[in-house]
Amino acid sequence: MSATAETDTGAFGHPALFYRGATEYLAGTVPFVWGGLAADEPVAVAVPGDNLALLRRELGADAARVRLLDMTEAGRNPGRIIPGVLRSFADSHPGRPVRIIGEPIWAARSAVEYPACVQHEALINLAFAGRDGTILCPYDVETLAPDVLADAEATHPVLVDGTGRRPSTAYDPDGVIGRYNEPLPVPDGAFELAGTTDLAAARALAHVRAAACGLSADQVADVEVVVTELLSNSVEHGSGAGTVRLWGGDGEFVCEVHDGGRLTDPLAGRHPASPYQPRGRGLLLVNHLADLVRLHTSEDGVTFRAYFRA
Numbered sequence: 001m002s003a004t005a006e007t008d009t010g011a012f013g014h015p016a017l018f019y020r021g022a023t024e025y026l027a028g029t030v031p032f033v034w035g036g037l038a039a040d041e042p043v044a045v046a047v048p049g050d051n052l053a054l055l056r057r058e059l060g061a062d063a064a065r066v067r068l069l070d071m072t073e074a075g076r077n078p079g080r081i082i083p084g085v086l087r088s089f090a091d092s093h094p095g096r097p098v099r100i101i102g103e104p105i106w107a108a109r110s111a112v113e114y115p116a117c118v119q120h121e122a123l124i125n126l127a128f129a130g131r132d133g134t135i136l137c138p139y140d141v142e143t144l145a146p147d148v149l150a151d152a153e154a155t156h157p158v159l160v161d162g163t164g165r166r167p168s169t170a171y172d173p174d175g176v177i178g179r180y181n182e183p184l185p186v187p188d189g190a191f192e193l194a195g196t197t198d199l200a201a202a203r204a205l206a207h208v209r210a211a212a213c214g215l216s217a218d219q220v221a222d223v224e225v226v227v228t229e230l231l232s233n234s235v236e237h238g239s240g241a242g243t244v245r246l247w248g249g250d251g252e253f254v255c256e257v258h259d260g261g262r263l264t265d266p267l268a269g270r271h272p273a274s275p276y277q278p279r280g281r282g283l284l285l286v287n288h289l290a291d292l293v294r295l296h297t298s299e300d301g302v303t304f305r306a307y308f309r310a
Helices: 021-038 049-065 078-091 114-127 146-155 173-179 199-212 217-237 282-289
Strands: 015-019 043-047 067-070 098-102 133-140 158-161 164-167 191-196 242-249 252-259 292-298 301-309
Touching (some): 021 049, 021 098, 021 133, 049 067, 133 146, 146 173, 199 217, 217 282, 282 301
Parallel strands (some): 043 067
Antiparallel strands (some): 158 164, 191 242, 292 301
């Protein structure tokens, strides 16, 4: 899968902002926002709650002219950020350059979430290739690990810090996607329906297992939809059948579907759907409903894994 975009020659910009503390954060973000407003460009900010409050206070009355989102909610699942936050905002302003601040990686992100976060950052370059606009991604160098900052250099063609702005010599989004295409081990005790096409059976079993893990009635209904969509995707677009695995405990439920097919679109599940699109919404819906979605592709096929937290 390839995520490389011609960002150096096109109209799209995707810089990473390396900051230390609130002063550097505001120095790197507020002029970006004000510059967009002065140019009559639509501006959105999707960052974790504390930084969102910091920016709102600094922007004052101008905050009302900016689309403000708490990334810990809007981007809880990194797989929904491109369609539900970035493209949603950009597509609502057709023909106009947009400015977006997106901060999808913060210190509290778990080790399970992080691979999906960094792959998301790599895929932004493909999702916005040829579009007019800029997405600025802040990284807190005081709380994030050195390997996270190294990954930021690989997913962003331009780096900004207290010393200025420079091209990233480590830019390699394809390499990042491949490196984090990690196998997903299945724990002992997982329930398995091997090589099935029986949507009703998979849905019923998912219902029982999810309810036993303490998920709410609404979450259980979401699990049923996700299992159905993932298995349907395997039947219609994969190898014709899928292996469903279910497990959970301690307030978390996990379901995955594996098939022997091939995934040719690196943005699968991240393409926004038009109101008139009759099909092709399944993986997008999975990303919308699940708290986290992980993906692994190999010569043996494709595995989608969805996590739900009580």
